[in-house]
Amino acid sequence: MGRVSRREFLIAGAAAGGGLLLGFRTGERAPALAAAATPPAFAPNAFIRIGTDGRVTMIIGQVEMGQGMYTSMPMLLAEELEVGLDQVVVEHAPPDDKLYGNPLFGFQATGGSTSVKGLYGPLRRAGATARTMLIAAAAKRWVVDPASCRAERGAVIHTASGRRSTYGALAAAAAEMPVPEHVALKRPEDFKLIGTPAKRLDTPAKVNGTAQFGIDVRLPGMKIATVAASPVLGGKVAGLDEGKAKAIKGVRQIVRLDDAVAVVADHMWAAKQGLAALAVRWDDGPNAHLSTGDVVKGLEAAAQTPGVVARKDGDAAAAMAGAAKKIEAVYEAPFLAHATMEPPNCTVHVQKGSCEVWTGSQVLSRVRATAAEVTGLPLEKVVVHNHLLGGGFGRRLEVDYVTQAVRIATHVEGPVKVVWTREEDVQHDVYRPYYYDRIAAGVDARGRPIAWTHRLVGISILARWLPPAFTNGIDIDAVDGAVQLVYAIPAIRVEYVRHEEPVLKTGFWRGVGVTHNIFVVESFIDELAAAAKQDPVAYRRALLSKSPRARAVLELAVKAAGWGQPLPAGRGRGVALLYSGWDTYVAQVADVEVSPSGDVRVHRIVCAVDCGTVVNPDIVKAQIEGGVIFGISGALYGEVTLKNGRVEQSNFNNYRVLRMNEAPAIEVHLVRNNEAPGGIGEPGTAVTAPALANAVFAATGKRIRKLPLKPDQLRSS
Amino acid sequence: MVTLKINGKAHTADVPPDMPLLWVLRDVVGLTGTKFGCGAALCGACTVHLDGQPVRSCVMPVAAVAGKNITTIEAIGNTPSGRKIQQAWLDLEVVQCGYCQSGQIMSAAALLASHPHPTDADIDAGMAGNICRCGTYSRIRAAIKHAAGG
Ligand code: FES
Ligand code: FES
Numbered sequence: 011m012g013r014v015s016r017r018e019f020l021i022a023g024a025a026a027g028g029g030l031l032l033g034f035r036t037g038e039r040a041p042a043l044a045a046a047a048t049p050p051a052f053a054p055n056a057f058i059r060i061g062t063d064g065r066v067t068m069i070i071g072q073v074e075m076g077q078g079m080y081t082s083m084p085m086l087l088a089e090e091l092e093v094g095l096d097q098v099v100v101e102h103a104p105p106d107d108k109l110y111g112n113p114l115f116g117f118q119a120t121g122g123s124t125s126v127k128g129l130y131g132p133l134r135r136a137g138a139t140a141r142t143m144l145i146a147a148a149a150k151r152w153v154v155d156p157a158s159c160r161a162e163r164g165a166v167i168h169t170a171s172g173r174r175s176t177y178g179a180l181a182a183a184a185a186e187m188p189v190p191e192h193v194a195l196k197r198p199e200d201f202k203l204i205g206t207p208a209k210r211l212d213t214p215a216k217v218n219g220t221a222q223f224g225i226d227v228r229l230p231g232m233k234i235a236t237v238a239a240s241p242v243l244g245g246k247v248a249g250l251d252e253g254k255a256k257a258i259k260g261v262r263q264i265v266r267l268d269d270a271v272a273v274v275a276d277h278m279w280a281a282k283q284g285l286a287a288l289a290v291r292w293d294d295g296p297n298a299h300l301s302t303g304d305v306v307k308g309l310e311a312a313a314q315t316p317g318v319v320a321r322k323d324g325d326a327a328a329a330m331a332g333a334a335k336k337i338e339a340v341y342e343a344p345f346l347a348h349a350t351m352e353p354p355n356c357t358v359h360v361q362k363g364s365c366e367v368w369t370g371s372q373v374l375s376r377v378r379a380t381a382a383e384v385t386g387l388p389l390e391k392v393v394v395h396n397h398l399l400g401g402g403f404g405r406r407l408e409v410d411y412v413t414q415a416v417r418i419a420t421h422v423e424g425p426v427k428v429v430w431t432r433e434e435d436v437q438h439d440v441y442r443p444y445y446y447d448r449i450a451a452g453v454d455a456r457g458r459p460i461a462w463t464h465r466l467v468g469i470s471i472l473a474r475w476l477p478p479a480f481t482n483g484i485d486i487d488a489v490d491g492a493v494q495l496v497y498a499i500p501a502i503r504v505e506y507v508r509h510e511e512p513v514l515k516t517g518f519w520r521g522v523g524v525t526h527n528i529f530v531v532e533s534f535i536d537e538l539a540a541a542a543k544q545d546p547v548a549y550r551r552a553l554l555s556k557s558p559r560a561r562a563v564l565e566l567a568v569k570a571a572g573w574g575q576p577l578p579a580g581r582g583r584g585v586a587l588l589y590s591g592w593d594t595y596v597a598q599v600a601d602v603e604v605s606p607s608g609d610v611r612v613h614r615i616v617c618a619v620d621c622g623t624v625v626n627p628d629i630v631k632a633q634i635e636g637g638v639i640f641g642i643s644g645a646l647y648g649e650v651t652l653k654n655g656r657v658e659q660s661n662f663n664n665y666r667v668l669r670m671n672e673a674p675a676i677e678v679h680l681v682r683n684n685e686a687p688g689g690i691g692e693p694g695t696a697v698t699a700p701a702l703a704n705a706v707f708a709a710t711g712k713r714i715r716k717l718p719l720k721p722d723q724l725r726s727s
Numbered sequence: 728m729v730t731l732k733i734n735g736k737a738h739t740a741d742v743p744p745d746m747p748l749l750w751v752l753r754d755v756v757g758l759t760g761t762k763f764g765c766g767a768a769l770c771g772a773c774t775v776h777l778d779g780q781p782v783r784s785c786v787m788p789v790a791a792v793a794g795k796n797i798t799t800i801e802a803i804g805n806t807p808s809g810r811k812i813q814q815a816w817l818d819l820e821v822v823q824c825g826y827c828q829s830g831q832i833m834s835a836a837a838l839l840a841s842h843p844h845p846t847d848a849d850i851d852a853g854m855a856g857n858i859c860r861c862g863t864y865s866r867i868r869a870a871i872k873h874a875a876g877g
Contacts, residue, residue: 076824076861209820216825217813219760219800223826226759234754259743277754278763279746351764351772351826351860400762400826401860432765628820632866636823639862662769662858671851673864 057103058087058140064164064178066093071103071110072120072129073372074212075402076636077691078629081210082126083133085625089203090137090196092161093177100211102396105374115476118375121407121518122487123592123689126625130687138193140184147183148175198623198684205682207628212398224370224397225429227357232425233262235418236281238288239270239438242655243514244295247271255284264288265421272418274426282431297513297655302444305511305652306342309446313340313467317505318483321493324501329461333452337541341449341530342716345650346442346519347665352400353435354411357427358419360385365392365416366425370399372406380409384416403640404518407475408440436665437657441650442519443469444511445526449534451499457542458552462499464492466527467507469516483508491524491590491696492531496560497553513652520640521692524590525699529717532586532700537713546585546704547573559620559681560589563597566618566679571599580604581613584704588697594621594688595681596634600701601674604709608721610646612674612702617694619678622685630690631678637694638676643667645699649718729793733758734802744790749773751789752799760800760829764858771857772826774833775799781837783856800829808839808874815874823861831857835871844875 059067068087074080080100088095103110107117114124141161148166149156152173159168165176177184198204215221240246252264255273260280265272273284330336357368358381365385371377374396381392399406415428430438445468452461472487473480479487484506492504519525539549547568554561564587568574573583581603588596601614615638624630647666651658659665703714706724714723731738731748733756740755749766752758752775764772766785773785776798803809812835815821822828831854838845838853845853850868859867 074824076822078823207820209817210822212825213817213820213822216822216828217816217832218804219758219829221825222759223762225763226753228757228759277742277746277750279743279750279754282766349860351762351770351824351858353763399824401824403860429763432767432770632820632823632863635865636862639864640860661767662765663767667858667860668862668864669856669858670854670864670867673862673868676865 058091058136060140060177060181062178062181064176065099066091066097066164066177067099067101069101069103071118072112072125073102073370073374073396073399075120075370075372075399075406077633078210078626079120079125080212081208082625082629083129084211085203085208086130086133087137089201090134091141093164095203095208095211097164098211105378105394107375118373119407120372121402121404123691123693126687127593127689130623130625134195135193138195139190142190142193143184143187144177144180146187147180151175151183204623204625205627208626210629221398223352223400224357224368225352225355225400227368227397227427229357229359229425232357232427233274233276233422234278234281235265235272235274235426235428236278236285236431237270237272237414237418237428238285238290238434239414240292240294241437242292242294242297243512244297245269246293246295247290248293249291250288252288254287254289258284258287263422265418267417270414272428274422278429294655300513300655301653302651305444305513306446308511309444309467309509312507312509313446313448313465315507317465317467317507319503320484320489320506321502321504326461326463326501326503329501330450330452330463333460334455336450336452337538338448338450339534339537339715341447341533343445343526343529344648344717345444345514345516346644346648347436347439347650347659348401348403348405348519349436349662349665349667350401350403350405353430353432354405355427355429356412356415357425358415359425360416360419363387363391366395367392367412367416368395368397369412370397370406371409371412372399372402373409376409377412380413381416384413385420403520404522405440407518410440410515432662433660436659436661440515440517442522443471443516447530449530451534451538453538453542457538457544459497459499459538461501462495463503464530465505465507466492466530467509469510470508471517471522473508475517486591487523489523489527491527491588494589494591495531496557496587496589497535497550498556499553513655514657520637521696524588524592524692525696528586528588528590528696529699529703533703533715536584536704536707540707550585550587557589559595560587562681563587563595563618563620566681567597567599567616570618570677570679571601571616573599577601580709582705582707582709584701584706584708586697586700586704588693590696592689592693593686594619594690594693596693596697598697598701600698600705602702602705602709604706604724606726608724608726610702610706610719610724611672612642615674615676615698615701617676617678617697618681619690619693620681620683621688621690622683623687624680624682625687627680630680633690634678634694635676637692638698639668639673641695641698642674642702644695645702645717646719729789731789731793731797732795733797734799740789742789745788747785748775748787748789748792748797749784752784758799758801762826762829764827764830770827771834772830774830774857776803776833776837779837779840781834800833803833803836806836806840809836811874812836812839812871815870819866819870819873821863821866821870823863827857827859827861831859831867835867839871839874845871
């Protein structure tokens with residue numbers, strides 16, 4: 011490693027075997043989370059490696075879980091470096107918070123729709139710096155002014171003479187060049203890659219079976235284990251029938267932990283059968299008799315107490331008192347499981363003095379830390395190999411399954427792959443929390459809101475997951491979407507009541523805070539429109555004078571959806587609008603049909619999206635499409651319930667998700683501009699439930715305030 | 728001991744006769760392209776072809792498939808419909824995380840082989856057993872039509 015540029019915090023040096031190695035640390039932070047992050051060191055954050063053979067390798071600290079990270083991140087680098095995506099090889103980065111910390115979290119995490127938002131500037135600057143150094147090296151060699159040279163597809167060209175040298179030939183010399191303090195970034199009109207629907211780099215391996223997910227790891231001498239943890243949180247193993255399990259061919263070992271049992275075998279089938287044969291008896295512990303109703307009672311009681319004020323405009327209480335009419339409602343959103351298609355799994359090899367881990371994780375440095383903690387080894391003795399993720403959605407922001415696998419592996423000779431069954435996954439997830447919201451508006455004589463109070467009650471994920479981000483009693487994620495209310499209402503008060511219900515582990519779930527808040531806010535605005543006997547679009551439009559971008563997406567979506575055109579009986583259109591800390595605006599129009607038996611069929615979804623600068627419009631569209639489907643699954647079917655402390659759902663038969671024959675036509679319209687990029691992984695999910703609930707209201711006149719939109723709430727015959 | 732014909736090659740495996748084909752493929756033979764999603768014929772991630780017919784390998788006892796031609800995602804590109812489907816998947820950028828896609832492609836290839844010009848209803852019937860948690864359904868539908876047209 012060589013010299014460091016103080017201004018840009020870029021670091022350059024010679025790569026092993028010659029060539030140029032360039033890293034940087036990301037210095038940009040979102041104000042909201044900046045206080046939570048540790049101060050950055052002079053350490054590089056991601057790397058470009060240019061070999062003397064001209065091979066350009068990009069080492070990506072963000073993980074690929076379907077959201078196109080291994081394409082959009084390289085696009086940012088390649089744009090400024092002046093190489094084609096076809097000239098780039100992507101490598102998974104190892105865990106290292108200092109090197110690969112997410113600027114918006116302060117450590118290495120992929121989630122919260124933050125990657126493009128946080129890395130758009132830093133990755134481009136890194137690419138531009140490498141390009142500048144390569145040009146400088148060529149100019150020096152040719153004794154010409156660097157300004158007379160240009161870069162193109164991995165080569166530097168002296169425009170006047172036509173002399174040309176490849177990056178590979180220049181890489182070693184470039185490594186000797188000073189790191190420039192300022193680099194010129196390309197103007198948006200000169201972009202060759204950014205803004206184009208470039209092909210994804212990860213797709214070819216995913217259509218022929220060669221892509222390696224964590225679950226596909228195979229090592230010499232590796233055993234396979236499957237596990238059962240206590241069905242009730244806090245329960246312990248009370249007894250088991252070891253003999254029967256060991257009699258099964260292929261079963262090698264039973265590992266008994268205090269709260270879980272694993273069967274280690276030659277293959278998954280023997281492990282599964284062994285686990286069944288163990289007939290584990292459990293001591294259920296203190297949560298043995300709890301049900302969902304107990305959780306709701308706790309939330310309900312907490313909702314009677316005032317919360318911490320998260321937004322205050324004017325005097326909401328006074329405005330409410332002076333209103334012509336007050337409208338109030340309670341909304342509820344259930345526990346939800348992630349059910350990533352790739353079930354949780356982790357392969358571990360514990361040896362004397364070392365530990366190796368193979369898994370797919372959104373938080374690699376935490377994988378490493380938990381393995382070190384369980385084994386008692388120093389961090390540097392833990393090696394983590396990251397893999398493609400078969401879905402993240404927030405599930406793989408947790409390392410519970412890694413911790414457990416390492417605990418098991420400490421009892422096993424040789425490497426062991428611990429694979430959860432789907433039943434284990436659905437019943438031991440880190441669930442989207444249950445939320446309980448009290449919301450009210452005071453309206454004037456024409457039905458327009460003049461006062462707005464929103465008290466939301468739920469557990470704080472950030473207080474556990476990123477404690478420094480939980481400040482002054484506010485979980486900025488839990489209130490996200492509620493505090494950014496775009497409607498022009500003179501008096502607004504948003505309160506947050508933290509209420510912990512330790513009956514299930516809870517965590518992030520594709521847009522968690524926003525997903526629940528937008529459901530509440532956009533359903534309630536619809537209620538106000540209905541109370542005022544106004545069209546839901548016209549009612550919103552009149553409140554959007556101060557938010558032109560929100561208004562623009564609304565207009566685009568309603569026009570494309572044919573808002574106002576007649577629909578057959580039993581059908582209805584609903585609209586919802588989203589703006590939140592992701593800095594993305596989305597409007598959605600849903601067209602649904604409700605059958606006499608109360609089943610909801612979604613016919614068509616139209617989304618208009620303004621996420622500022624678009625890196626890859628096809629990836630943005632795919633993320634919105636996928637987010638919408640995820641949102642429909644949640645809104646129509648998603649519900650995890652508890653009885654006697656146990657989760658009642660177990661697999662895709664009773665934790666239903668949307669299927670091909672139920673999937674609507676989805677249209678995504680993008681607004682293109684040069685605003686700062688916003689997040690796109692989660693908005694599609696968050697905007698969907700309220701659009702559906704509002705469409706159901708339009709179709710049936712029934713206002714559903716508690717998700718999911720179950721047939722028994724909607725039956726008419 | 729069973730002898731299996733997988734992708735045109737014979738494999739012998741010392742496994743119990745009731746062991747599902749999925750685990751033989753993944754944990755014994757080492758073909759990991761076929762995925763585990765539910766273990767209960769609910770998600771389609773484990774779909775393979777048995778003499779050209781799509782089956783859920785997670786519930787298919789290995790004893791029942793001895794002597795039959797087993798085709799997995801690793802070799803589906805050698806069939807005309809498989810090749811077309813894979814290309815359509817690339818052309819339309821169907822894939823997100825990719826975990827379900829081995830199964831989706833196996834189901835789609837079987838559908839295209841039996842219905843060269845599938846209707847929406849054919850696609851619903853042929854693909855409803857394959858869950859995609861990333862929500863790629865509209866692109867899968869479009870890609871199947873694209874493959875049928877090309
Ligand atoms: S794993 Fe076989 S259908 Fe789900
Ligand atoms: S692409 Fe991720 S589950 Fe289908």
